[in-house]
Amino acid sequence: MNYPFWDVDIGYGILMAVIAVVHVFVSHFAIGGGLYLVVAETLARRNSDTLRLEFLQKLSKFFVLVTVVFGALTGVGIWFVIGLLNPAATEMLIHNFVWGWATEWTFFVIEIAAAILYLYGWRTMAAGHHLIIGWIYFIAAWMSLFVINGIITFMLTPGDWLQTGAFWDGFFNPTLWPSLVLRTGVCVMLAGLFAMVVASRYDASDFKARVVRFNAAWALVGLAITVVSFLWYWRAIPVAITAAAEEMMPSVIDSVTNSYWFAAAIGAMAAIFGLIFARRQHLIIAIVTLAFGLGWFGYFEWFREEIRKPFIVFGYMYGNGVELSRADVMAREGYLGGIKFRTRNDSADLFRRACQSCHLIEGYRALKPAYDGTDTAFIAGTIRGTGAIVGNMPPFLGTMEEAAMIAAHIYERIDKRHLGEIYGVNGVELGRIVYDIRCGKCHVFGGYNDKAESILGLSDQEYHDLLDMAGELSEEMPAFTGDDREREALIVYLKSLSEGGTP
Ligand code: HEC
Ligand code: HEC
Incomplete structure (x- = not known):
């Protein structure tokens, strides 16, 4: 790695998630809020609805x-965090999209300036000018989404960019448009749900309804x-991508x-408590609905990050910052x-280089x-x-000696008692745990790379033979190195499954 590193005790993923989640919630709020304010202000001015204008001013x-x-703050925070957690990917994104970022920041500056003018212009500006400033605020905010959405998607x-390396191929990639519409919908939805929280605090009245x-x-609508x-x-x-996720995750x-x-x-909540019982909309209900909205959006962001595994840039760079094109050199x-x-x-x-971007020994x-x-x-x-x-991890691209060195590093930090003592079990129960630990990470019964057909219904001798030659079945499969007690328990467990036991 060409950069200094930073060990974070809570784990890279959690740190990133906390800052990024706050940032995406806030930024989508801001964009939807801009649109909400100008549209609602236009309507309120048309109807000379002063109560409504006061409400909007507050909002x-x-x-x-x-x-x-x-x-x-969180936007700058994200830059700090990604730069520290995955400097290689950050550098790559900056280099490839330098004008994209410059454009995004320009829109952000316009957005901030317009937002401040809009806030202070309620009393001092002519209605028409105030609305124009409001539109500038919203359009600049949305344009910054437009730019950053191209980079995130x-x-x-990455589409054709993988072959051409051209800015526009990367930017106008296959998920740019659907994601842009989706995020615009999220902006609209969150603004409505938030405005509902503010409105729910009014006493029951026609205005509130x-x-x-x-x-x-x-x-x-959002x-x-x-x-x-x-x-x-x-x-x-x-x-x-989706097919691999279905199998692995x-x-x-x-x-x-x-x-x-x-x-x-x-x-359902917006329709029932917002449309039908609007007059009596309650703060708690409005907050719960908003929380569902945020939860749903958070879920989407999580899904988008997960489905990209094991890559940080799909087909180009792994989550630990290793470029695919360097895989051969690294293996050598x-x-x-x-x-x-x-x-x-x-x-x-x-360990830092190969694993720590996604794992800690304890914790994350x-x-x-x-x-x-x-x-x-x-x-x-x-x-x-x-x-x-x-779980869809990057392949290990180091040498055999390096794998052994990482193993030694991990071994220093684990519980060295026998599995039977650690879990306090014996017999079939111990066998189940031996399977989970020594086989189940790669072969899930009824799921990922299921080997039931090859490993159920064998004789004692066949089980011993299988475990003796486990290390030769595949370069990616470890030899069976458990002691006799583990071995016997595993065999008893596999035999119990052959007789109809549950995995
Ligand atoms: C790009 C991210 C990433 C990197 C780098 C990575 N892993 Fe993983 N690993 C994962 C994910 C995701 C899972 C699935 C975790 C889950 O299901 O909770 C996983 C699962 C595992 C599991 C199974 C855990 C369990 O309890 O079932 C082991 C063991 C493991 N990784 C070891 C390693 C080692 C050792 C390294 C370094 C050589 C490494 N991983 C590098 C993402 C990564
Ligand atoms: C780190 C991952 C990993 C672990 C742990 C692992 N295997 Fe495998 N296993 C593989 C891979 C990879 C292959 C070869 C490709 C394939 O068939 O999926 C394989 C192949 C096999 C095969 C032969 C292929 C077949 O279809 O007959 C059997 C049997 C098997 N494993 C059983 C086991 C048993 C039993 C354990 C536990 C003692 C175990 N494996 C642990 C990764 C693993």
């Missing part, structure tokens, strides 16, 4: 504060755009199905030579539970076979 204070303070579907109804209708464009988005993702695919329940809940020369910032502890440096995506009670030979075997482990 704009929040939107502007949120955009300027939180949006800007590029990371999942009118504003709540407007907000609910607004949110429902929701409808989001739901429909998600289907479009899903279809724009190459089938190879079924939970990610399930989450898509589950997300429709979220959408249904948001729709190893990782170590390419690490500029060394700590004189090679094993730790290797912990490796300890997967390795407790095992041995260095097994750990090294799974490192050479990371590409075969369920």
Whole structure:
């Protein structure tokens, strides 16, 4: 790695998630809020609705504060974090899209300036000018989404860029448009749901009913755009990516199905409490509906990140910053030579380089539970076979010696007691655990790379033979290095499955 590193105790993924989630919520709020304010202000002025104008003025204070303070702070925060967590990918994105970023920042500056003018112009500006400033605020905000959306979608579907390396091929990539419409829908929905929270605090009145109804209708339009464009988005993702996810990460695919329940809940709550019982809309209900909205959007962002695994830029760079084009060189020369910032502890440096962007030994995506009670030979075997482990990981591209060094680093930090002691079990139960730890990461019964057909219904002798030659079945499969007690338990367990036991 050509950069200094930073060890984060809570794990890279969590740190990124916390800052990024706050930032995307806030930034989408700001964009939808801009549109909401100008449209609602136009209507209110047309009807000389002073109550409504007061409401909007109040709302704009929040939107502007949120955009300027939180949006800007977390936006800068994201740059710090991605630069520290994945410098290689950050550098690559900056180099490829330098004019894109410059354009995005220009729009952001315009957005901030217009937002501040809009806020202070309520009392001092002529109505027409105020509205023009409002439109500038919204359009600049949306344009910055337009630009950044091109770069974010590029990371999942770089399209022709992989061959041409051309800016426009990367920017106008296969998921650019569906994602843009989807995010615009999210902006609209969140603004409506938030305005509903503010309106719900009014005492029951005709005015309240009118504003709540407007907000609910607004949110429902956003929701409808989001739901429909998600289907479009899903279809724009190459089938190879979704098919691999279905095999390797079924939970990610399930989450898509589950997300429709979220959408249904948001729709039902907005319709029932926002349209039908608008007059009595309650703060708590409005907050719960908003929370569903944020939850659903967070889910989408998570899905988008997960389905990209094991890549940070699909088909170009792995999540740990290793470029695909350097895979051959690395397999020959190893990782170590390419690490500029060394700590004189090679094993730790290797672990940082190969695993730490996605795992800590304890805590974030912990490796300890997967390795407790095992041995260095097994750990090294799974490192050479990371590409075969369920969950869609990058393949290990270092040398055999490097795998052994990482294994030693991990082994130092795990529980060295026997699996039977760690889990306090024996017999079939111990066998189940031996299977989970020593086989189940790569062969899931009834799921990913299921080997039931080859490993159920064998005789004792056949089981012993299979375990004796386990290391020869594939370069990516470790030898069986458990002791006799583990071996006997595993065989008893597999035999119990042959007789109809449950995995
Ligand atoms: C780009 C991200 C990434 C990198 C780099 C990575 N992994 Fe993983 N790993 C994952 C994901 C995602 C899973 C699935 C985790 C889950 O299902 O919770 C996983 C799962 C695992 C599992 C199974 C865990 C379990 O409890 O079932 C092991 C063991 C593992 N990784 C070891 C490693 C080792 C060792 C390295 C470094 C040589 C490494 N991984 C590098 C993303 C990564
Ligand atoms: C790190 C991943 C990994 C682990 C752990 C692992 N395997 Fe495998 N296994 C593979 C790979 C990769 C192959 C070869 C490609 C294939 O058939 O999927 C394979 C092949 C096999 C095969 C032969 C192929 C066949 O269809 O007959 C059997 C049997 C098998 N594994 C059983 C086991 C058992 C039993 C364990 C636990 C003792 C185990 N594996 C642990 C990755 C793993």
